[in-house]
Amino acid sequence: MDFTSDKVWLSKTRDLSDQTRDIQYLALSYCWGGTVNMRSLKENIHHREQHGLFIADLPAVIRDAITVTRRLKFEYLWVDSLCICQDDEHEWEKEATLMADIYGGSVFTISALSSPSADVGFLGPRQRFIASIGSIEFSGKGVEHHDGDRPLLLFVRENPQRLDDELTNGSLSGRGWPLQERILAPGVLHFGRDQVFWECNEDHSMSETGDSIYHSLRLIDTGNDCHNTAVNENYQRLWDSLICDFMRRDLSVFSDRLHAISGLAARLRKIGAFTGRYVAGLWENRLDVLLLWTTSEESLPTTVPVKKNTQISTWSWAHVDRRIIPFRYSELKSTLLAPAKYKFEDDTQDMESICPGAVVPSCQVVLHGFVQEMNRVFIRNAGQSFTAERKILRDYYGFRWTQLDLDDNIDGLNSYYSIQMMDNAAEKIEKPYAGYEIEYLVLEQADSEDLAEAEGRSVYKRIGRLSIMVDPEDDSMKPYPITPDSTTPYPDIFLDKETPLLTNGQWREIILI
Numbered sequence: 150m151d152f153t154s155d156k157v158w159l160s161k162t163r164d165l166s167d168q169t170r171d172i173q174y175l176a177l178s179y180c181w182g183g184t185v186n187m188r189s190l191k192e193n194i195h196h197r198e199q200h201g202l203f204i205a206d207l208p209a210v211i212r213d214a215i216t217v218t219r220r221l222k223f224e225y226l227w228v229d230s231l232c233i234c235q236d237d238e239h240e241w242e243k244e245a246t247l248m249a250d251i252y253g254g255s256v257f258t259i260s261a262l263s264s265p266s267a268d269v270g271f272l273g274p275r276q277r278f279i280a281s282i283g284s285i286e287f288s289g290k291g292v293e294h295h296d297g298d299r300p301l302l303l304f305v306r307e308n309p310q311r312l313d314d315e316l317t318n319g320s321l322s323g324r325g326w327p328l329q330e331r332i333l334a335p336g337v338l339h340f341g342r343d344q345v346f347w348e349c350n351e352d353h354s355m356s357e358t359g360d361s362i363y364h365s366l367r368l369i370d371t372g373n374d375c376h377n378t379a380v381n382e383n384y385q386r387l388w389d390s391l392i393c394d395f396m397r398r399d400l401s402v403f404s405d406r407l408h409a410i411s412g413l414a415a416r417l418r419k420i421g422a423f424t425g426r427y428v429a430g431l432w433e434n435r436l437d438v439l440l441l442w443t444t445s446e447e448s449l450p451t452t453v454p455v456k457k458n459t460q461i462s463t464w465s466w467a468h469v470d471r472r473i474i475p476f477r478y479s480e481l482k483s484t485l486l487a488p489a490k491y492k493f494e495d496d497t498q499d500m501e502s503i504c505p506g507a508v509v510p511s512c513q514v515v516l517h518g519f520v521q522e523m524n525r526v527f528i529r530n531a532g533q534s535f536t537a538e539r540k541i542l543r544d545y546y547g548f549r550w551t552q553l554d555l556d557d558n559i560d561g562l563n564s565y566y567s568i569q570m571m572d573n574a575a576e577k578i579e580k581p582y583a584g585y586e587i588e589y590l591v592l593e594q595a596d597s598e599d600l601a602e603a604e605g606r607s608v609y610k611r612i613g614r615l616s617i618m619v620d621p622e623d624d625s626m627k628p629y630p631i632t633p634d635s636t637t638p639y640p641d642i643f644l645d646k647e648t649p650l651l652t653n654g655q656w657r658e659i660i661l662i
Contacts, residue, residue, distance in 0.1 A: 156201035157215060159194065159231060174225035176255040177214045178330040178337070180320045181401065182266020185230040187211075194234050209270035210261045216272060217259055217338070226259075227251060230267070248412030249333050249419075257336035257349070260327070262319040264340075271340035312354050315341040325400040325409040328391070333412050384422040385435065389475040392430070396445075396472045404460075406467045426491055428512045429465035436489035436514065437570055440661075441476035441588055442466045443554040443614050463610040464514050464661045469556050476614075481571040481588060486517040486656065514661040516568055516590075519639050520607075521654035523565040523591065523615075527553070527644065551644070553591070555613035566592040567615055567651055568659065569639065589615040589651075595662060608660045617642065 162172050187207050189197060204212055211228055218226045233244045244251075252258055261271045310318075319341065321327040331337055336349035344357035395410055407430060414427050425433030432439065466473040492513045567589040574585070592609035642651040 154201075155205065156203055157207075157226075158201040159189065159197045160225065161198070162225075172225060173223060173256050174227055174254075175214075175218050175221075175223050176227040176252050176258045176330070176334065177211070177229075177261070178252075178258050178321065178327045178334075179210045179214075179261040179264060180266055180324050180327070181230070182268065183401070185267045188230045188235045189233065190236045191234060197231075208267035210264050210267045213270040213272040213340075214259050214261070223256065227255065245408040246411060246415070248329060249415040252330050252333040252412065253335065253416070255334060257338055258330060258334035260321060260331065260337050260339040262315050262321050262339045262346075263342040265320040310341055310343045312339065312341070312346045312348065312356060315339065315346070323397075323399050325395060325398040325405070328395050328398065329410055329412040332391075333416060384417065388417070388423075388432070389477075392466070392473070392475055396466070403470065407461075428491055428509050429461055430467045431465060433489075433491050436491075437483040437485055438476055440464055440489065440514070440590060440611070441570060441614055442473045443476070444469055444556055445472035445474055462512060462514070462662055463556075463612070471556070476588070481573050481586060484518060484569050484572055484574075490515050492660070515606075515658065516661065517658040518656070519569045519654050520592075520657045520659060521567050521569075521639075521641075521651040523567050524644070524648070524650050525562075525565060527650060528555075528559055528565045528591070529562075550618045551650070552616045553613060554616075555591070556611065559593075559612060564594050565612070566594070566609065568592060585619040587617045589617075590661075591615050592659075592661075606658050606660050608662055611661055 185208055187202065204215055207215075211231070214226060214228065234240045264271050316322055321331075331348075336347070339346040339348060346354055346356050348354040391410070391413060400406060400409060410430070414430075417423055418427060423432040423434060425435075427433070461468040492515050493509070493511055569587060569589050571588040572586060590611055591613040593612045595608040595610050638654050638656070641649055641654070644650045
């Protein structure tokens with residue numbers, strides 16, 4: 150970057166003549182706010198590499214980022230809308246897989262925290278929040294007046310926004326892509342509404358006013374021993390919290406959902422935080438838990454109405470256009486006969502080489518557990534409300550609480566099933582005063598065209614989750630067997646004395662698509 154030129158050029162770092170030096174660059178994290186002007190496209194990207202583009206023609210946020218980069222004497226700045234050819238699908242897919250390397254390899258990231266769009270810069274005039282409270286004359290030993298006889302003035306500054314407030318309420322806080330851009334960076338220079346903040350992989354952040362608060366980016370620490378049980382559980386909780394944070398954010402393009410967290414998944418996979426394969430937002434070694442996500446009653450805050458992503462399997466939270474809540478499993482244990490696993494059309498395919506953001510329509514989930522038929526009326530009543538209908542029921546056995554969370558509007562005309570995923574039977578036997586809890590996936594039998602490659606197994610689509618909790622005094626649902634097997638069935642479950650909810654159960658191996 151020429152520090153005095155009124156132009157900037159796109160540079161392919163692999164083509165730079167001095168291959169021996171390390172390329173030091175900054176990266177920009179910002180809110181597009183719609184379509185960004187001056188994007189790099191097939192028709193102009195080569196011209197920009199050869200002839201450059203005028204800084205004055207760029208959106209305000211990018212102009213300000215160039216100013217910061219030059220003032221700090223850095224030669225290179227990475228900006229997604231300029232450095233990725235936006236209408237080249239192949240290049241976009243390739244570059245989207247490299248976000249962990251791009252942001253992680255920068256010296257630090259410039260964060261336009263308070264800019265609502267690319268057209269609103271972050272270096273303009275701002276309110277100083279300083280007010281004079283009058284003249285106060287200081288006298289005494291050590292006080293010197295350097296400005297004639299004028300008294301020293303005391304000023305007071307109102308309390309500005311803190312970093313936590315900016316991260317919660319700033320323009321970037323509601324956008325999907327900036328979540329991983331911040332976490333993956335070794336450091337972030339935030340330009341907030343009132344002041345500038347510095348955040349890095351140390352234990353504190355620093356503000357313009359001198360405030361130092363504990364606020365570390367060290368969420369994914371490559372120095373941790375991922376084979377340590379406590380560390381592994383921490384990463385499991387971290388992934389759940391990242392997904393919750395991510396799913397409350399907006400994406401201009403709904404289909405970007407998996408790509409926008411692929412960098413975080415790539416970093417976690419690289420350090421060994423999770424074993425097994427990662428497909429469509431779920432880790433294979435935690436499928437029994439991760440499959441039990443539920444939808445929030447809030448719809449996603451998308452700027453353009455979207456439908457389901459039919460390319461993504463129904464078992465993935467990325468399939469639905471609603472916010473999701475990961476399952477908090479606490480003391481529950483899996484009741485499956487074998488660990489849930491992925492199945493691909495080509496089992497010889499090296500899934501570790503597939504980018505975490507890739508959509509793999511051919512990926513299925515194999516479950517071996519206790520499958521029961523579900524009451525169609527119960528499904529229809531809940532489905533027509535198109536919310537997570539909650540029913541509190543009391544029958545002649547005692548108090549029982551049943552919650553059905555559906556992923557979408559259901560007409561209740563098809564055949565529905567459940568597969569038991571987890572319960573706390575072992576805990577109830579050990580602690581008789583504990584309530585009995587069972588968690589199920591709710592399933593709909595797949596259409597005939599979806600039955601290919603089933604190899605004789607029943608094929609289903611996920612439509613929701615069912616939770617049943619029973620009062621300790623209710624002996625009607627004894628938690629047996631503690632260790633599931635293929636000969637001992639679970640009992641039928643009734644909504645009341647005469648209305649069955651789950652019946653005709655048998656142990657089966659099924660496929661989710």
